Amino acid sequence: MAQERTFMKIDLSDYDNRKDEITRDLMTASTEQGFFYVVNHGISVQQIRTMFQTSHDFFALPDEIKAKTPMDKTRNAGWEKLAQIRPSTGVADLKESVQLGWQNVDDLWPTQEDAPGFKTQSLHFMEQCQDVSMKILSCLAIGLGFEEDFFLSKHDVTQPDCQQTLRCLHYHDITGKTFPPEYWRAGAHTDFDTLTLLFQKPGENGLEVCPGREASTDFAVGDAWSPINPGEGEIVCNIGDMIMRWSDDRLKSNFHRVRTPKVGEYQGPRYSLAYFNQANKSAIIQGKSKYPEAITAGQFLQDAMERNYKALQALKAAASAE
């Protein structure tokens, strides 16, 4: 079921002077919908376009080249194609992606020879995403009653156990093709992280959101999906499971998906970029009321992946019993 919703636009301009107002707006957006647009964030349209060109050039390489740095799940970095299976669908997303990290992934970057400029440009963009993310997380810390730098040291990209990641995504051109209904460009899911920054190219829409999730461990999801279509230069941000738990479920990590366009609609390629903020492995996540028990971010992610795995196995078992 489709439902029109308006998502808040958070203006980061004059950040230092307007921090109280920005915090109020961010808390409203994060406790209600968990999705919002961010504008005047300091990353120029030109810089975003340059990163999209870089991502486009990488994906245009032959698969044999991209496969030189395959997805390494333990380090959450590398390239994969038609490989990510969501428990909500049971089939692989119609996409390819490359995940880039800050630490311990030197061997998982494509070489300068294969992808000239890719590493330099991506790292530059990651720095910019990191800056914007820390501004938002600083406000959310204040809003949740922590010290304003509370989340900063916990998402420290200089630490060897840092888990901050940029994922470049390419949803293939499917012009003229029809897929069974369980095939999505990205099947419905929540993000495991604290905060995601999403960029897309103008007009390459398809992202849909379903607000209303009550607990960070919940799989249940309603059926009122709303499109969220950013203008050029706007960042779509969403709250992830990690900060939902940290905030005792006050901030909402909601389900989202990317629909597969039908024949008659624009079915050309779609490119997006997602910067996932995930606390350092050793960072302690501890709520103040509902979830007072301490857990490391490393353990939190492992548990989340295990829950996903079990849900997928249950889905397969149900399908084979039919």
Ligand SMILES: O=C(O)CCC(=O)C(=O)O
């Ligand atoms: O491509 C998009 O717009 C969304 C991607 C996404 O939700 C994800 O990779 O977690």
Ligand SMILES: [Fe+2]
């Ligand atoms: Fe996502």
